[in-house]
Amino acid sequence: MADLTTNFAGIRSPNPFWLASGPPTNCGEQIMRAFDKGWGGAVWKTIGDPIVNVSSRYSSLDWNGQRMMGLNNIELITDRPIAVNLREITEVKKRYPAHAVVASLMVESKRETWHDIVKRTEDAGADGLELNFGCPHGMSERGMGSAVGQVPEYACMITEWVKEVARTPVIVKLTPNITDIRAVARAARRGGADALSAINTINSITGIDLDTLTPRPNVGGRSAHGGYCGPAVKPIALHLVQQIASDPEVGLPISGIGGISGWREAAEFILLGCGTVQVCTAAMRYGYRIVEDMIDGLSNWMDEKGFRTIDDLRGMSLPKITEWKNLDLNFKIVARINRDTCIGCDLCYIACWDGAHQCIHLDGHALPAGLEAASRARISPTPIAKLDVAALPHGITPPVRIPRVDEEECVGCNLCWLVCPVENCITMEQVDTGKPRESWAMRTGGPA
């Protein structure tokens, strides 16, 4: 059995799965139920001077019949008094001493105000602090959240203020709404941060109601941009995490956030260097129970791959990411179609013709339009059993519908493999070019 316990910048938890700051961590009662379900830690819903929220608050991107591929929110920090939140932190820590309780904080950009909230929170018993420099809506208009996180000097300054009094580890939560996330990550490090978490939500407008012409979410006939999260943001989050994880000037532990809903995504974030992962949208959607398969799936996979601890796999994929200029120009793969599993949808064919390099062919026709015209011109009467030659039995793809790849022309772009609906039907296989490894950097004389 894999050992999932973690020590993240000094904060210990039974597993790397933390709830991110948000509605699932709004109060003590919720967090205790979450711990009962198996969550290893929780970052409290951001604490600060209580705000007033609007109604409605969320909107989502649905795709191809699936709900909530991405979620957008215009919710602000906690709407509950500071004292109430702190009292509940004390209670949760008393009852769940082995779990990680991290307090997310956001207050006015004044040194005394920060000193005050840090001391009170640590006195309440929090295991660590997360500075919310990421909230992209509402709070930023008041000079907080991403208004801080987008200016490296402010981020550095406030981190310094916090570190002047903090006794527990300080995590700086980064906003993705910035040109180069490394600038703020480095600033946090200069300010003395113990760790980073990324990402907070991404500026977004999810869509417009085509009846009312009002963007969503609709608040009395108007809307405002919100923060985007959920499965759709994972690729962006992974990239930003990789950026800070690979930067020698940063060098801090990272808690990965953004679009994690199962153990696979969690493994990906850990492979790119994260020590823990945080989840918000998936828990909002399905409830705390999803952590069961996260734990189970991750440990089964680790057992299968021979990883004993989270540290065994942490960062394993980082060395496999480089700059484009270092990629081997003489590496070549081509698409191969497995005729036995091809179902004859011809999606690879049209994708290659219209969207790639015109190297997948269906014999007998030079162009896609010719194929369609021939099919439509065909006289195809209803087959009558016993009178007509029986149609091909189900389960066998008519050979004319199975495409053929011209391997000489194939550039190995992967598009056909990506569109093919059948697992492992198209495989991308390496062919020997007989040429030695050569990158653009090598070709233009730079270092390899």
Place this chain on the structure above:
Amino acid sequence: MSQPALPVPDNRERFPELHPALDANAALAEANRCLFCFDAPCTAACPTHIDVPRFIKKISSGNLRGSALTILDANILGLSCSRVCPVDVLCEGACVMLRYNQKPIEIGRLQRHAMDYFYASGTGLPARPPRSTKPVACVGGGPASLACAAELRRRGYTVTIFDNRPLPGGLNTYGIAEYKLRPSDSLREVELVRSLGVEFRQAEVGATVSLDQLEKEFDLIFLGAGLGAMERLGIPGEQLPGVIGALHFIERYKTFPGFQVGRRVVVIGGGNTAIDAANAARRLGAEEVHLFYRRTEKEMPAFPFEYHNSKVEGVRFHWLAQPLEIVARDGRAASVKFAETRLEEPDATGRRRATPVPGSDFEVACDMVIPALGQSRFIAVLHESRGIELEGGSIAVDRPTGRTANPRYYAGGDCVNGGREVVDAVADGKRAALAMARQLEGSTNG
């Protein structure tokens, strides 16, 4: 489009639908399963080549009117086809999903979803102003003629349909099993065709209207007269009360309120019509329905799924039996005498002849006999007086154009293909219309 008041009985309770409508959620989920294949095999397999992935994607995008128009563009009888097509051997039988997760996309029911929306919306199709060309006549008001007329009318030609029955629609109105298609739905399609500007006249061509008159008034003539009357059994007792041909039986229960079925019914034949009649008899309340076929299940021409449905309905099948005589008691059919048959070796056409076994006679008591032995063709007159070639009893045409040996006559549907499906009749009618339009175009230009 207002719906005409219908002089037809409402059989809804006795005949719940075979393929009920999908609700909006189910339709969306099903539409999203479609892969959007290129040069989709379902489209190729549909005799009218409806662009299936296109209409399905329009359902997923919430563009239901666009979806419906995509269907109607290829097949003006998209409503009835969505209900009556044997989709297992057509579009759905060709769906690649059969090889993916074994579950083909429910194309027929999705098509119905778009069609139901279209008819409920009441928006109709735009009618085109007539062009100044010579007019066209369509003989028969069934699917073939409706499709031919609609296609020509949508291209601006003036068309008149002649049908000899009180209500147009052909077998869609009078023949097809009630649990597949209701006469009221068939008539909605007739109204759609009428709304395009097609004229309907109730008249029997060759009787109330002569071919000469037709040729004088119309430039081109499309023959969509169907198959005509049922074949006789040719055995004693056939004229007795209590014996009713399958098509007549179906027509009566569909259109005659208060029609009574027997308690113990014998159906004779092994085709889809026999099965439809047997199922209907069960639904109408017959306690026992026995179907006798002179060959076996293997040779039976009915589609396997029709046979399967029928067994579920409780119809009992008897193989290798040939009727000899219908026996009367008190002046009504009271039993049928059968001989057992034996199958010979397959002949040149691959069919195995059934011959009666001497001395094997047996008798089956009943109070209603429904012969359903295929259909005869009533086209001899056209052959004799208009030089229209025949082939195996059907009108011979050039398949891609529907042109007969007489350049003023085109033909399609059951009277050409010997009796297939509604969708085949529509495809024939459409192909003929395109060729007729080309011919009319040529004659006005030249």
